[in-house]
Amino acid sequence: MALSYTDLARKSVLSQPVYEAGKPIEDVAREFGLDPANIIKLASNESPLGMSPLGLAAAKKSLDHGHLYPDAGTFALRQKLSQYWGLKPSQFVIGNGTNEVLVLLAQAFAGPGDEIVFGAQGFVVYKLAALMFGATPVPVPMPGYAHDLKAMRAAVTDKTRIIFLACPNNPTGTNDKPAELLEFARSLPEHVILCIDEAYTEYLDEAADFRPLIAEGRKVVVTRTFSKIYGLAGLRIGYLFGSEEVVGLLNRVRQPFNVNLPAQAAAIAALDDTKFIEESRRVNSEGLRQLYAGFEKLGLRYIPSYGNFVVVHTPGVAAKTFAELQKRGVIVRPLAPYAMPDSLRVTVGTAEQNERFLRELASVLGK
Ligand SMILES: Cc1ncc(COP(=O)(O)O)c(C=O)c1O
Structure with a gap:
């Protein structure tokens, strides 16, 4: 066949970048031989409290x-x-x-x-x-x-x-x-x-x-x-x-x-679940404070956040830190695709998840 699908595609399709989503728990479990139940995903700003x-x-x-x-x-x-x-x-x-x-x-x-x-x-x-x-x-x-x-x-x-x-x-x-x-x-x-x-x-x-x-x-x-x-x-x-x-x-x-x-x-x-929304807001603001305190203890700079996630700067070691955290069952988001190659974005989890993330982060960074 002389003509490929690529030859036939609209030109804009060929230059269209593919959206990179946060890694699913199942992918990380398969890749590193981990138990999915022990993996925490703090990569896509999902609710740590589950569904309403x-x-x-x-x-x-x-x-x-x-x-x-x-x-x-x-x-x-x-x-x-x-x-x-x-x-x-x-x-x-x-x-x-x-x-x-x-x-x-x-x-x-x-x-x-x-x-x-x-x-x-x-x-x-x-x-x-x-x-x-x-x-x-x-x-x-x-x-x-x-x-x-x-x-x-x-x-x-x-x-x-x-x-x-x-x-x-x-x-x-x-x-x-x-x-x-x-x-x-x-x-x-x-x-x-x-x-x-x-x-x-x-x-x-x-x-x-x-x-x-x-x-x-x-x-x-x-x-x-x-x-x-x-x-x-x-x-x-x-x-x-x-x-x-x-x-x-x-x-x-x-x-x-x-x-x-x-x-x-x-x-x-x-839309009527005001109890869940209030609880989610409370868990989020406490979680942000917990993460900030953890970063400060580790001497890491971060961007104070208004959302349910926070950017932490790990100059020179962001890609490595992302990979090492993943091996330990903690999925975060590297920000190189956003021209922030020295930073990671972490979703605010439950108090327990935040603590585990901070513990693994300290260990990966040798602190
Ligand atoms: C700023 C912003 N807008 C829109 C979306 C997409 O949300 P949805 O899941 O409703 O497609 C996201 C998801 O992460 C987001 O961060």
């Missing part, structure tokens, strides 16, 4: 109807979100994880010749989504690991279609001040859509409210996920809210039945 119990019960119950397609229009969840946010049900798009809605946004609004702006140490999917549709990614440097809103504003050109901005930001854990974010949103020209990614916002004490700007007609959309504080990462569900117009356009490119039955049921129930 209300969400889990609802997901299980929904399986009685697993032979039926899920609601393609996610009616009940959008109804619930409408009450939760005080917006219309027609202002929500539900996705197979936030990941899907981020990609839908790029698919609907950006193509060759267009630009997508984001922080250089922003969530990697922003860049992947741009490349996927032939748009140009425009990463803006983040001095001190935080968004430089002035530089991001200055990076906007006639070609800019979308700005992706997570607050708190992953992987750096830094956060933007609500008033500055709102001012930034107001400063943008009308051909630019600002996508505020609030994957970790439930961990904050204070967050910007973009609903008045949406009501004013500003081109702002907000995304949320059930993967983090609600503990539903394995079910894949997240959503976006914005104007009815933008939601209508995104629904045109969304596939039918993109969100499965247990995910829809779990999300509806989890």
Whole structure:
């Protein structure tokens, strides 16, 4: 055969990087001959407390109807979100994880010749989504690991279609001040859509409210996920809210039945699980303090975090430390793909998991 699939592929597919996920527990168990039960995964910012119990019960119950397609229009969840946010049900798009809605946004609004702006140490999917549709990614440097809103504003050109901005930001854990974010949103020209990614916002004490700007007609959309504080990462569900117009356009490119039955049921129930959310916030802030104290004891610098993860600097030995921790059954995330080759990102675990991580880290570093 003279022609390969590669010859036939769209050119942008050939340069499309592959998303590198946190290593699954089963892979590490197989690779190092470890018992999966003794491995802790602190690599993907998942909930250390498991699923929201209300969400889990609802997901299980929904399986009685697993032979039926899920609601393609996610009616009940959008109804619930409408009450939760005080917006219309027609202002929500539900996705197979936030990941899907981020990609839908790029698919609907950006193509060759267009630009997508984001922080250089922003969530990697922003860049992947741009490349996927032939748009140009425009990463803006983040001095001190935080968004430089002035530089991001200055990076906007006639070609800019979308700005992706997570607050708190992953992987750096830094956060933007609500008033500055709102001012930034107001400063943008009308051909630019600002996508505020609030994957970790439930961990904050204070967050910007973009609903008045949406009501004013500003081109702002907000995304949320059930993967983090609600503990539903394995079910894949997240959503976006914005104007009815933008939601209508995104629904045109969304596939039918993109969100499965247990995910829809779990999300509806989890929104009411205030007890679990409060407990998750408490465990997270205590866990952050525990990790900071551990790093300080080891003489390691770290970036104070607003999320459920923290970056620790291990200059010169990050790759080795990641590999050694893995051999000992602790999976963290190396940040070389984010141009932070001297740093590791660790998800806040339970007190017991944090302690084990700190103990293994000290041992790997010979401290
Ligand atoms: C900033 C940010 N946005 C979005 C996502 C994707 O979340 P989901 O699991 O809902 O696709 C993540 C996941 O890690 C994230 O860190």
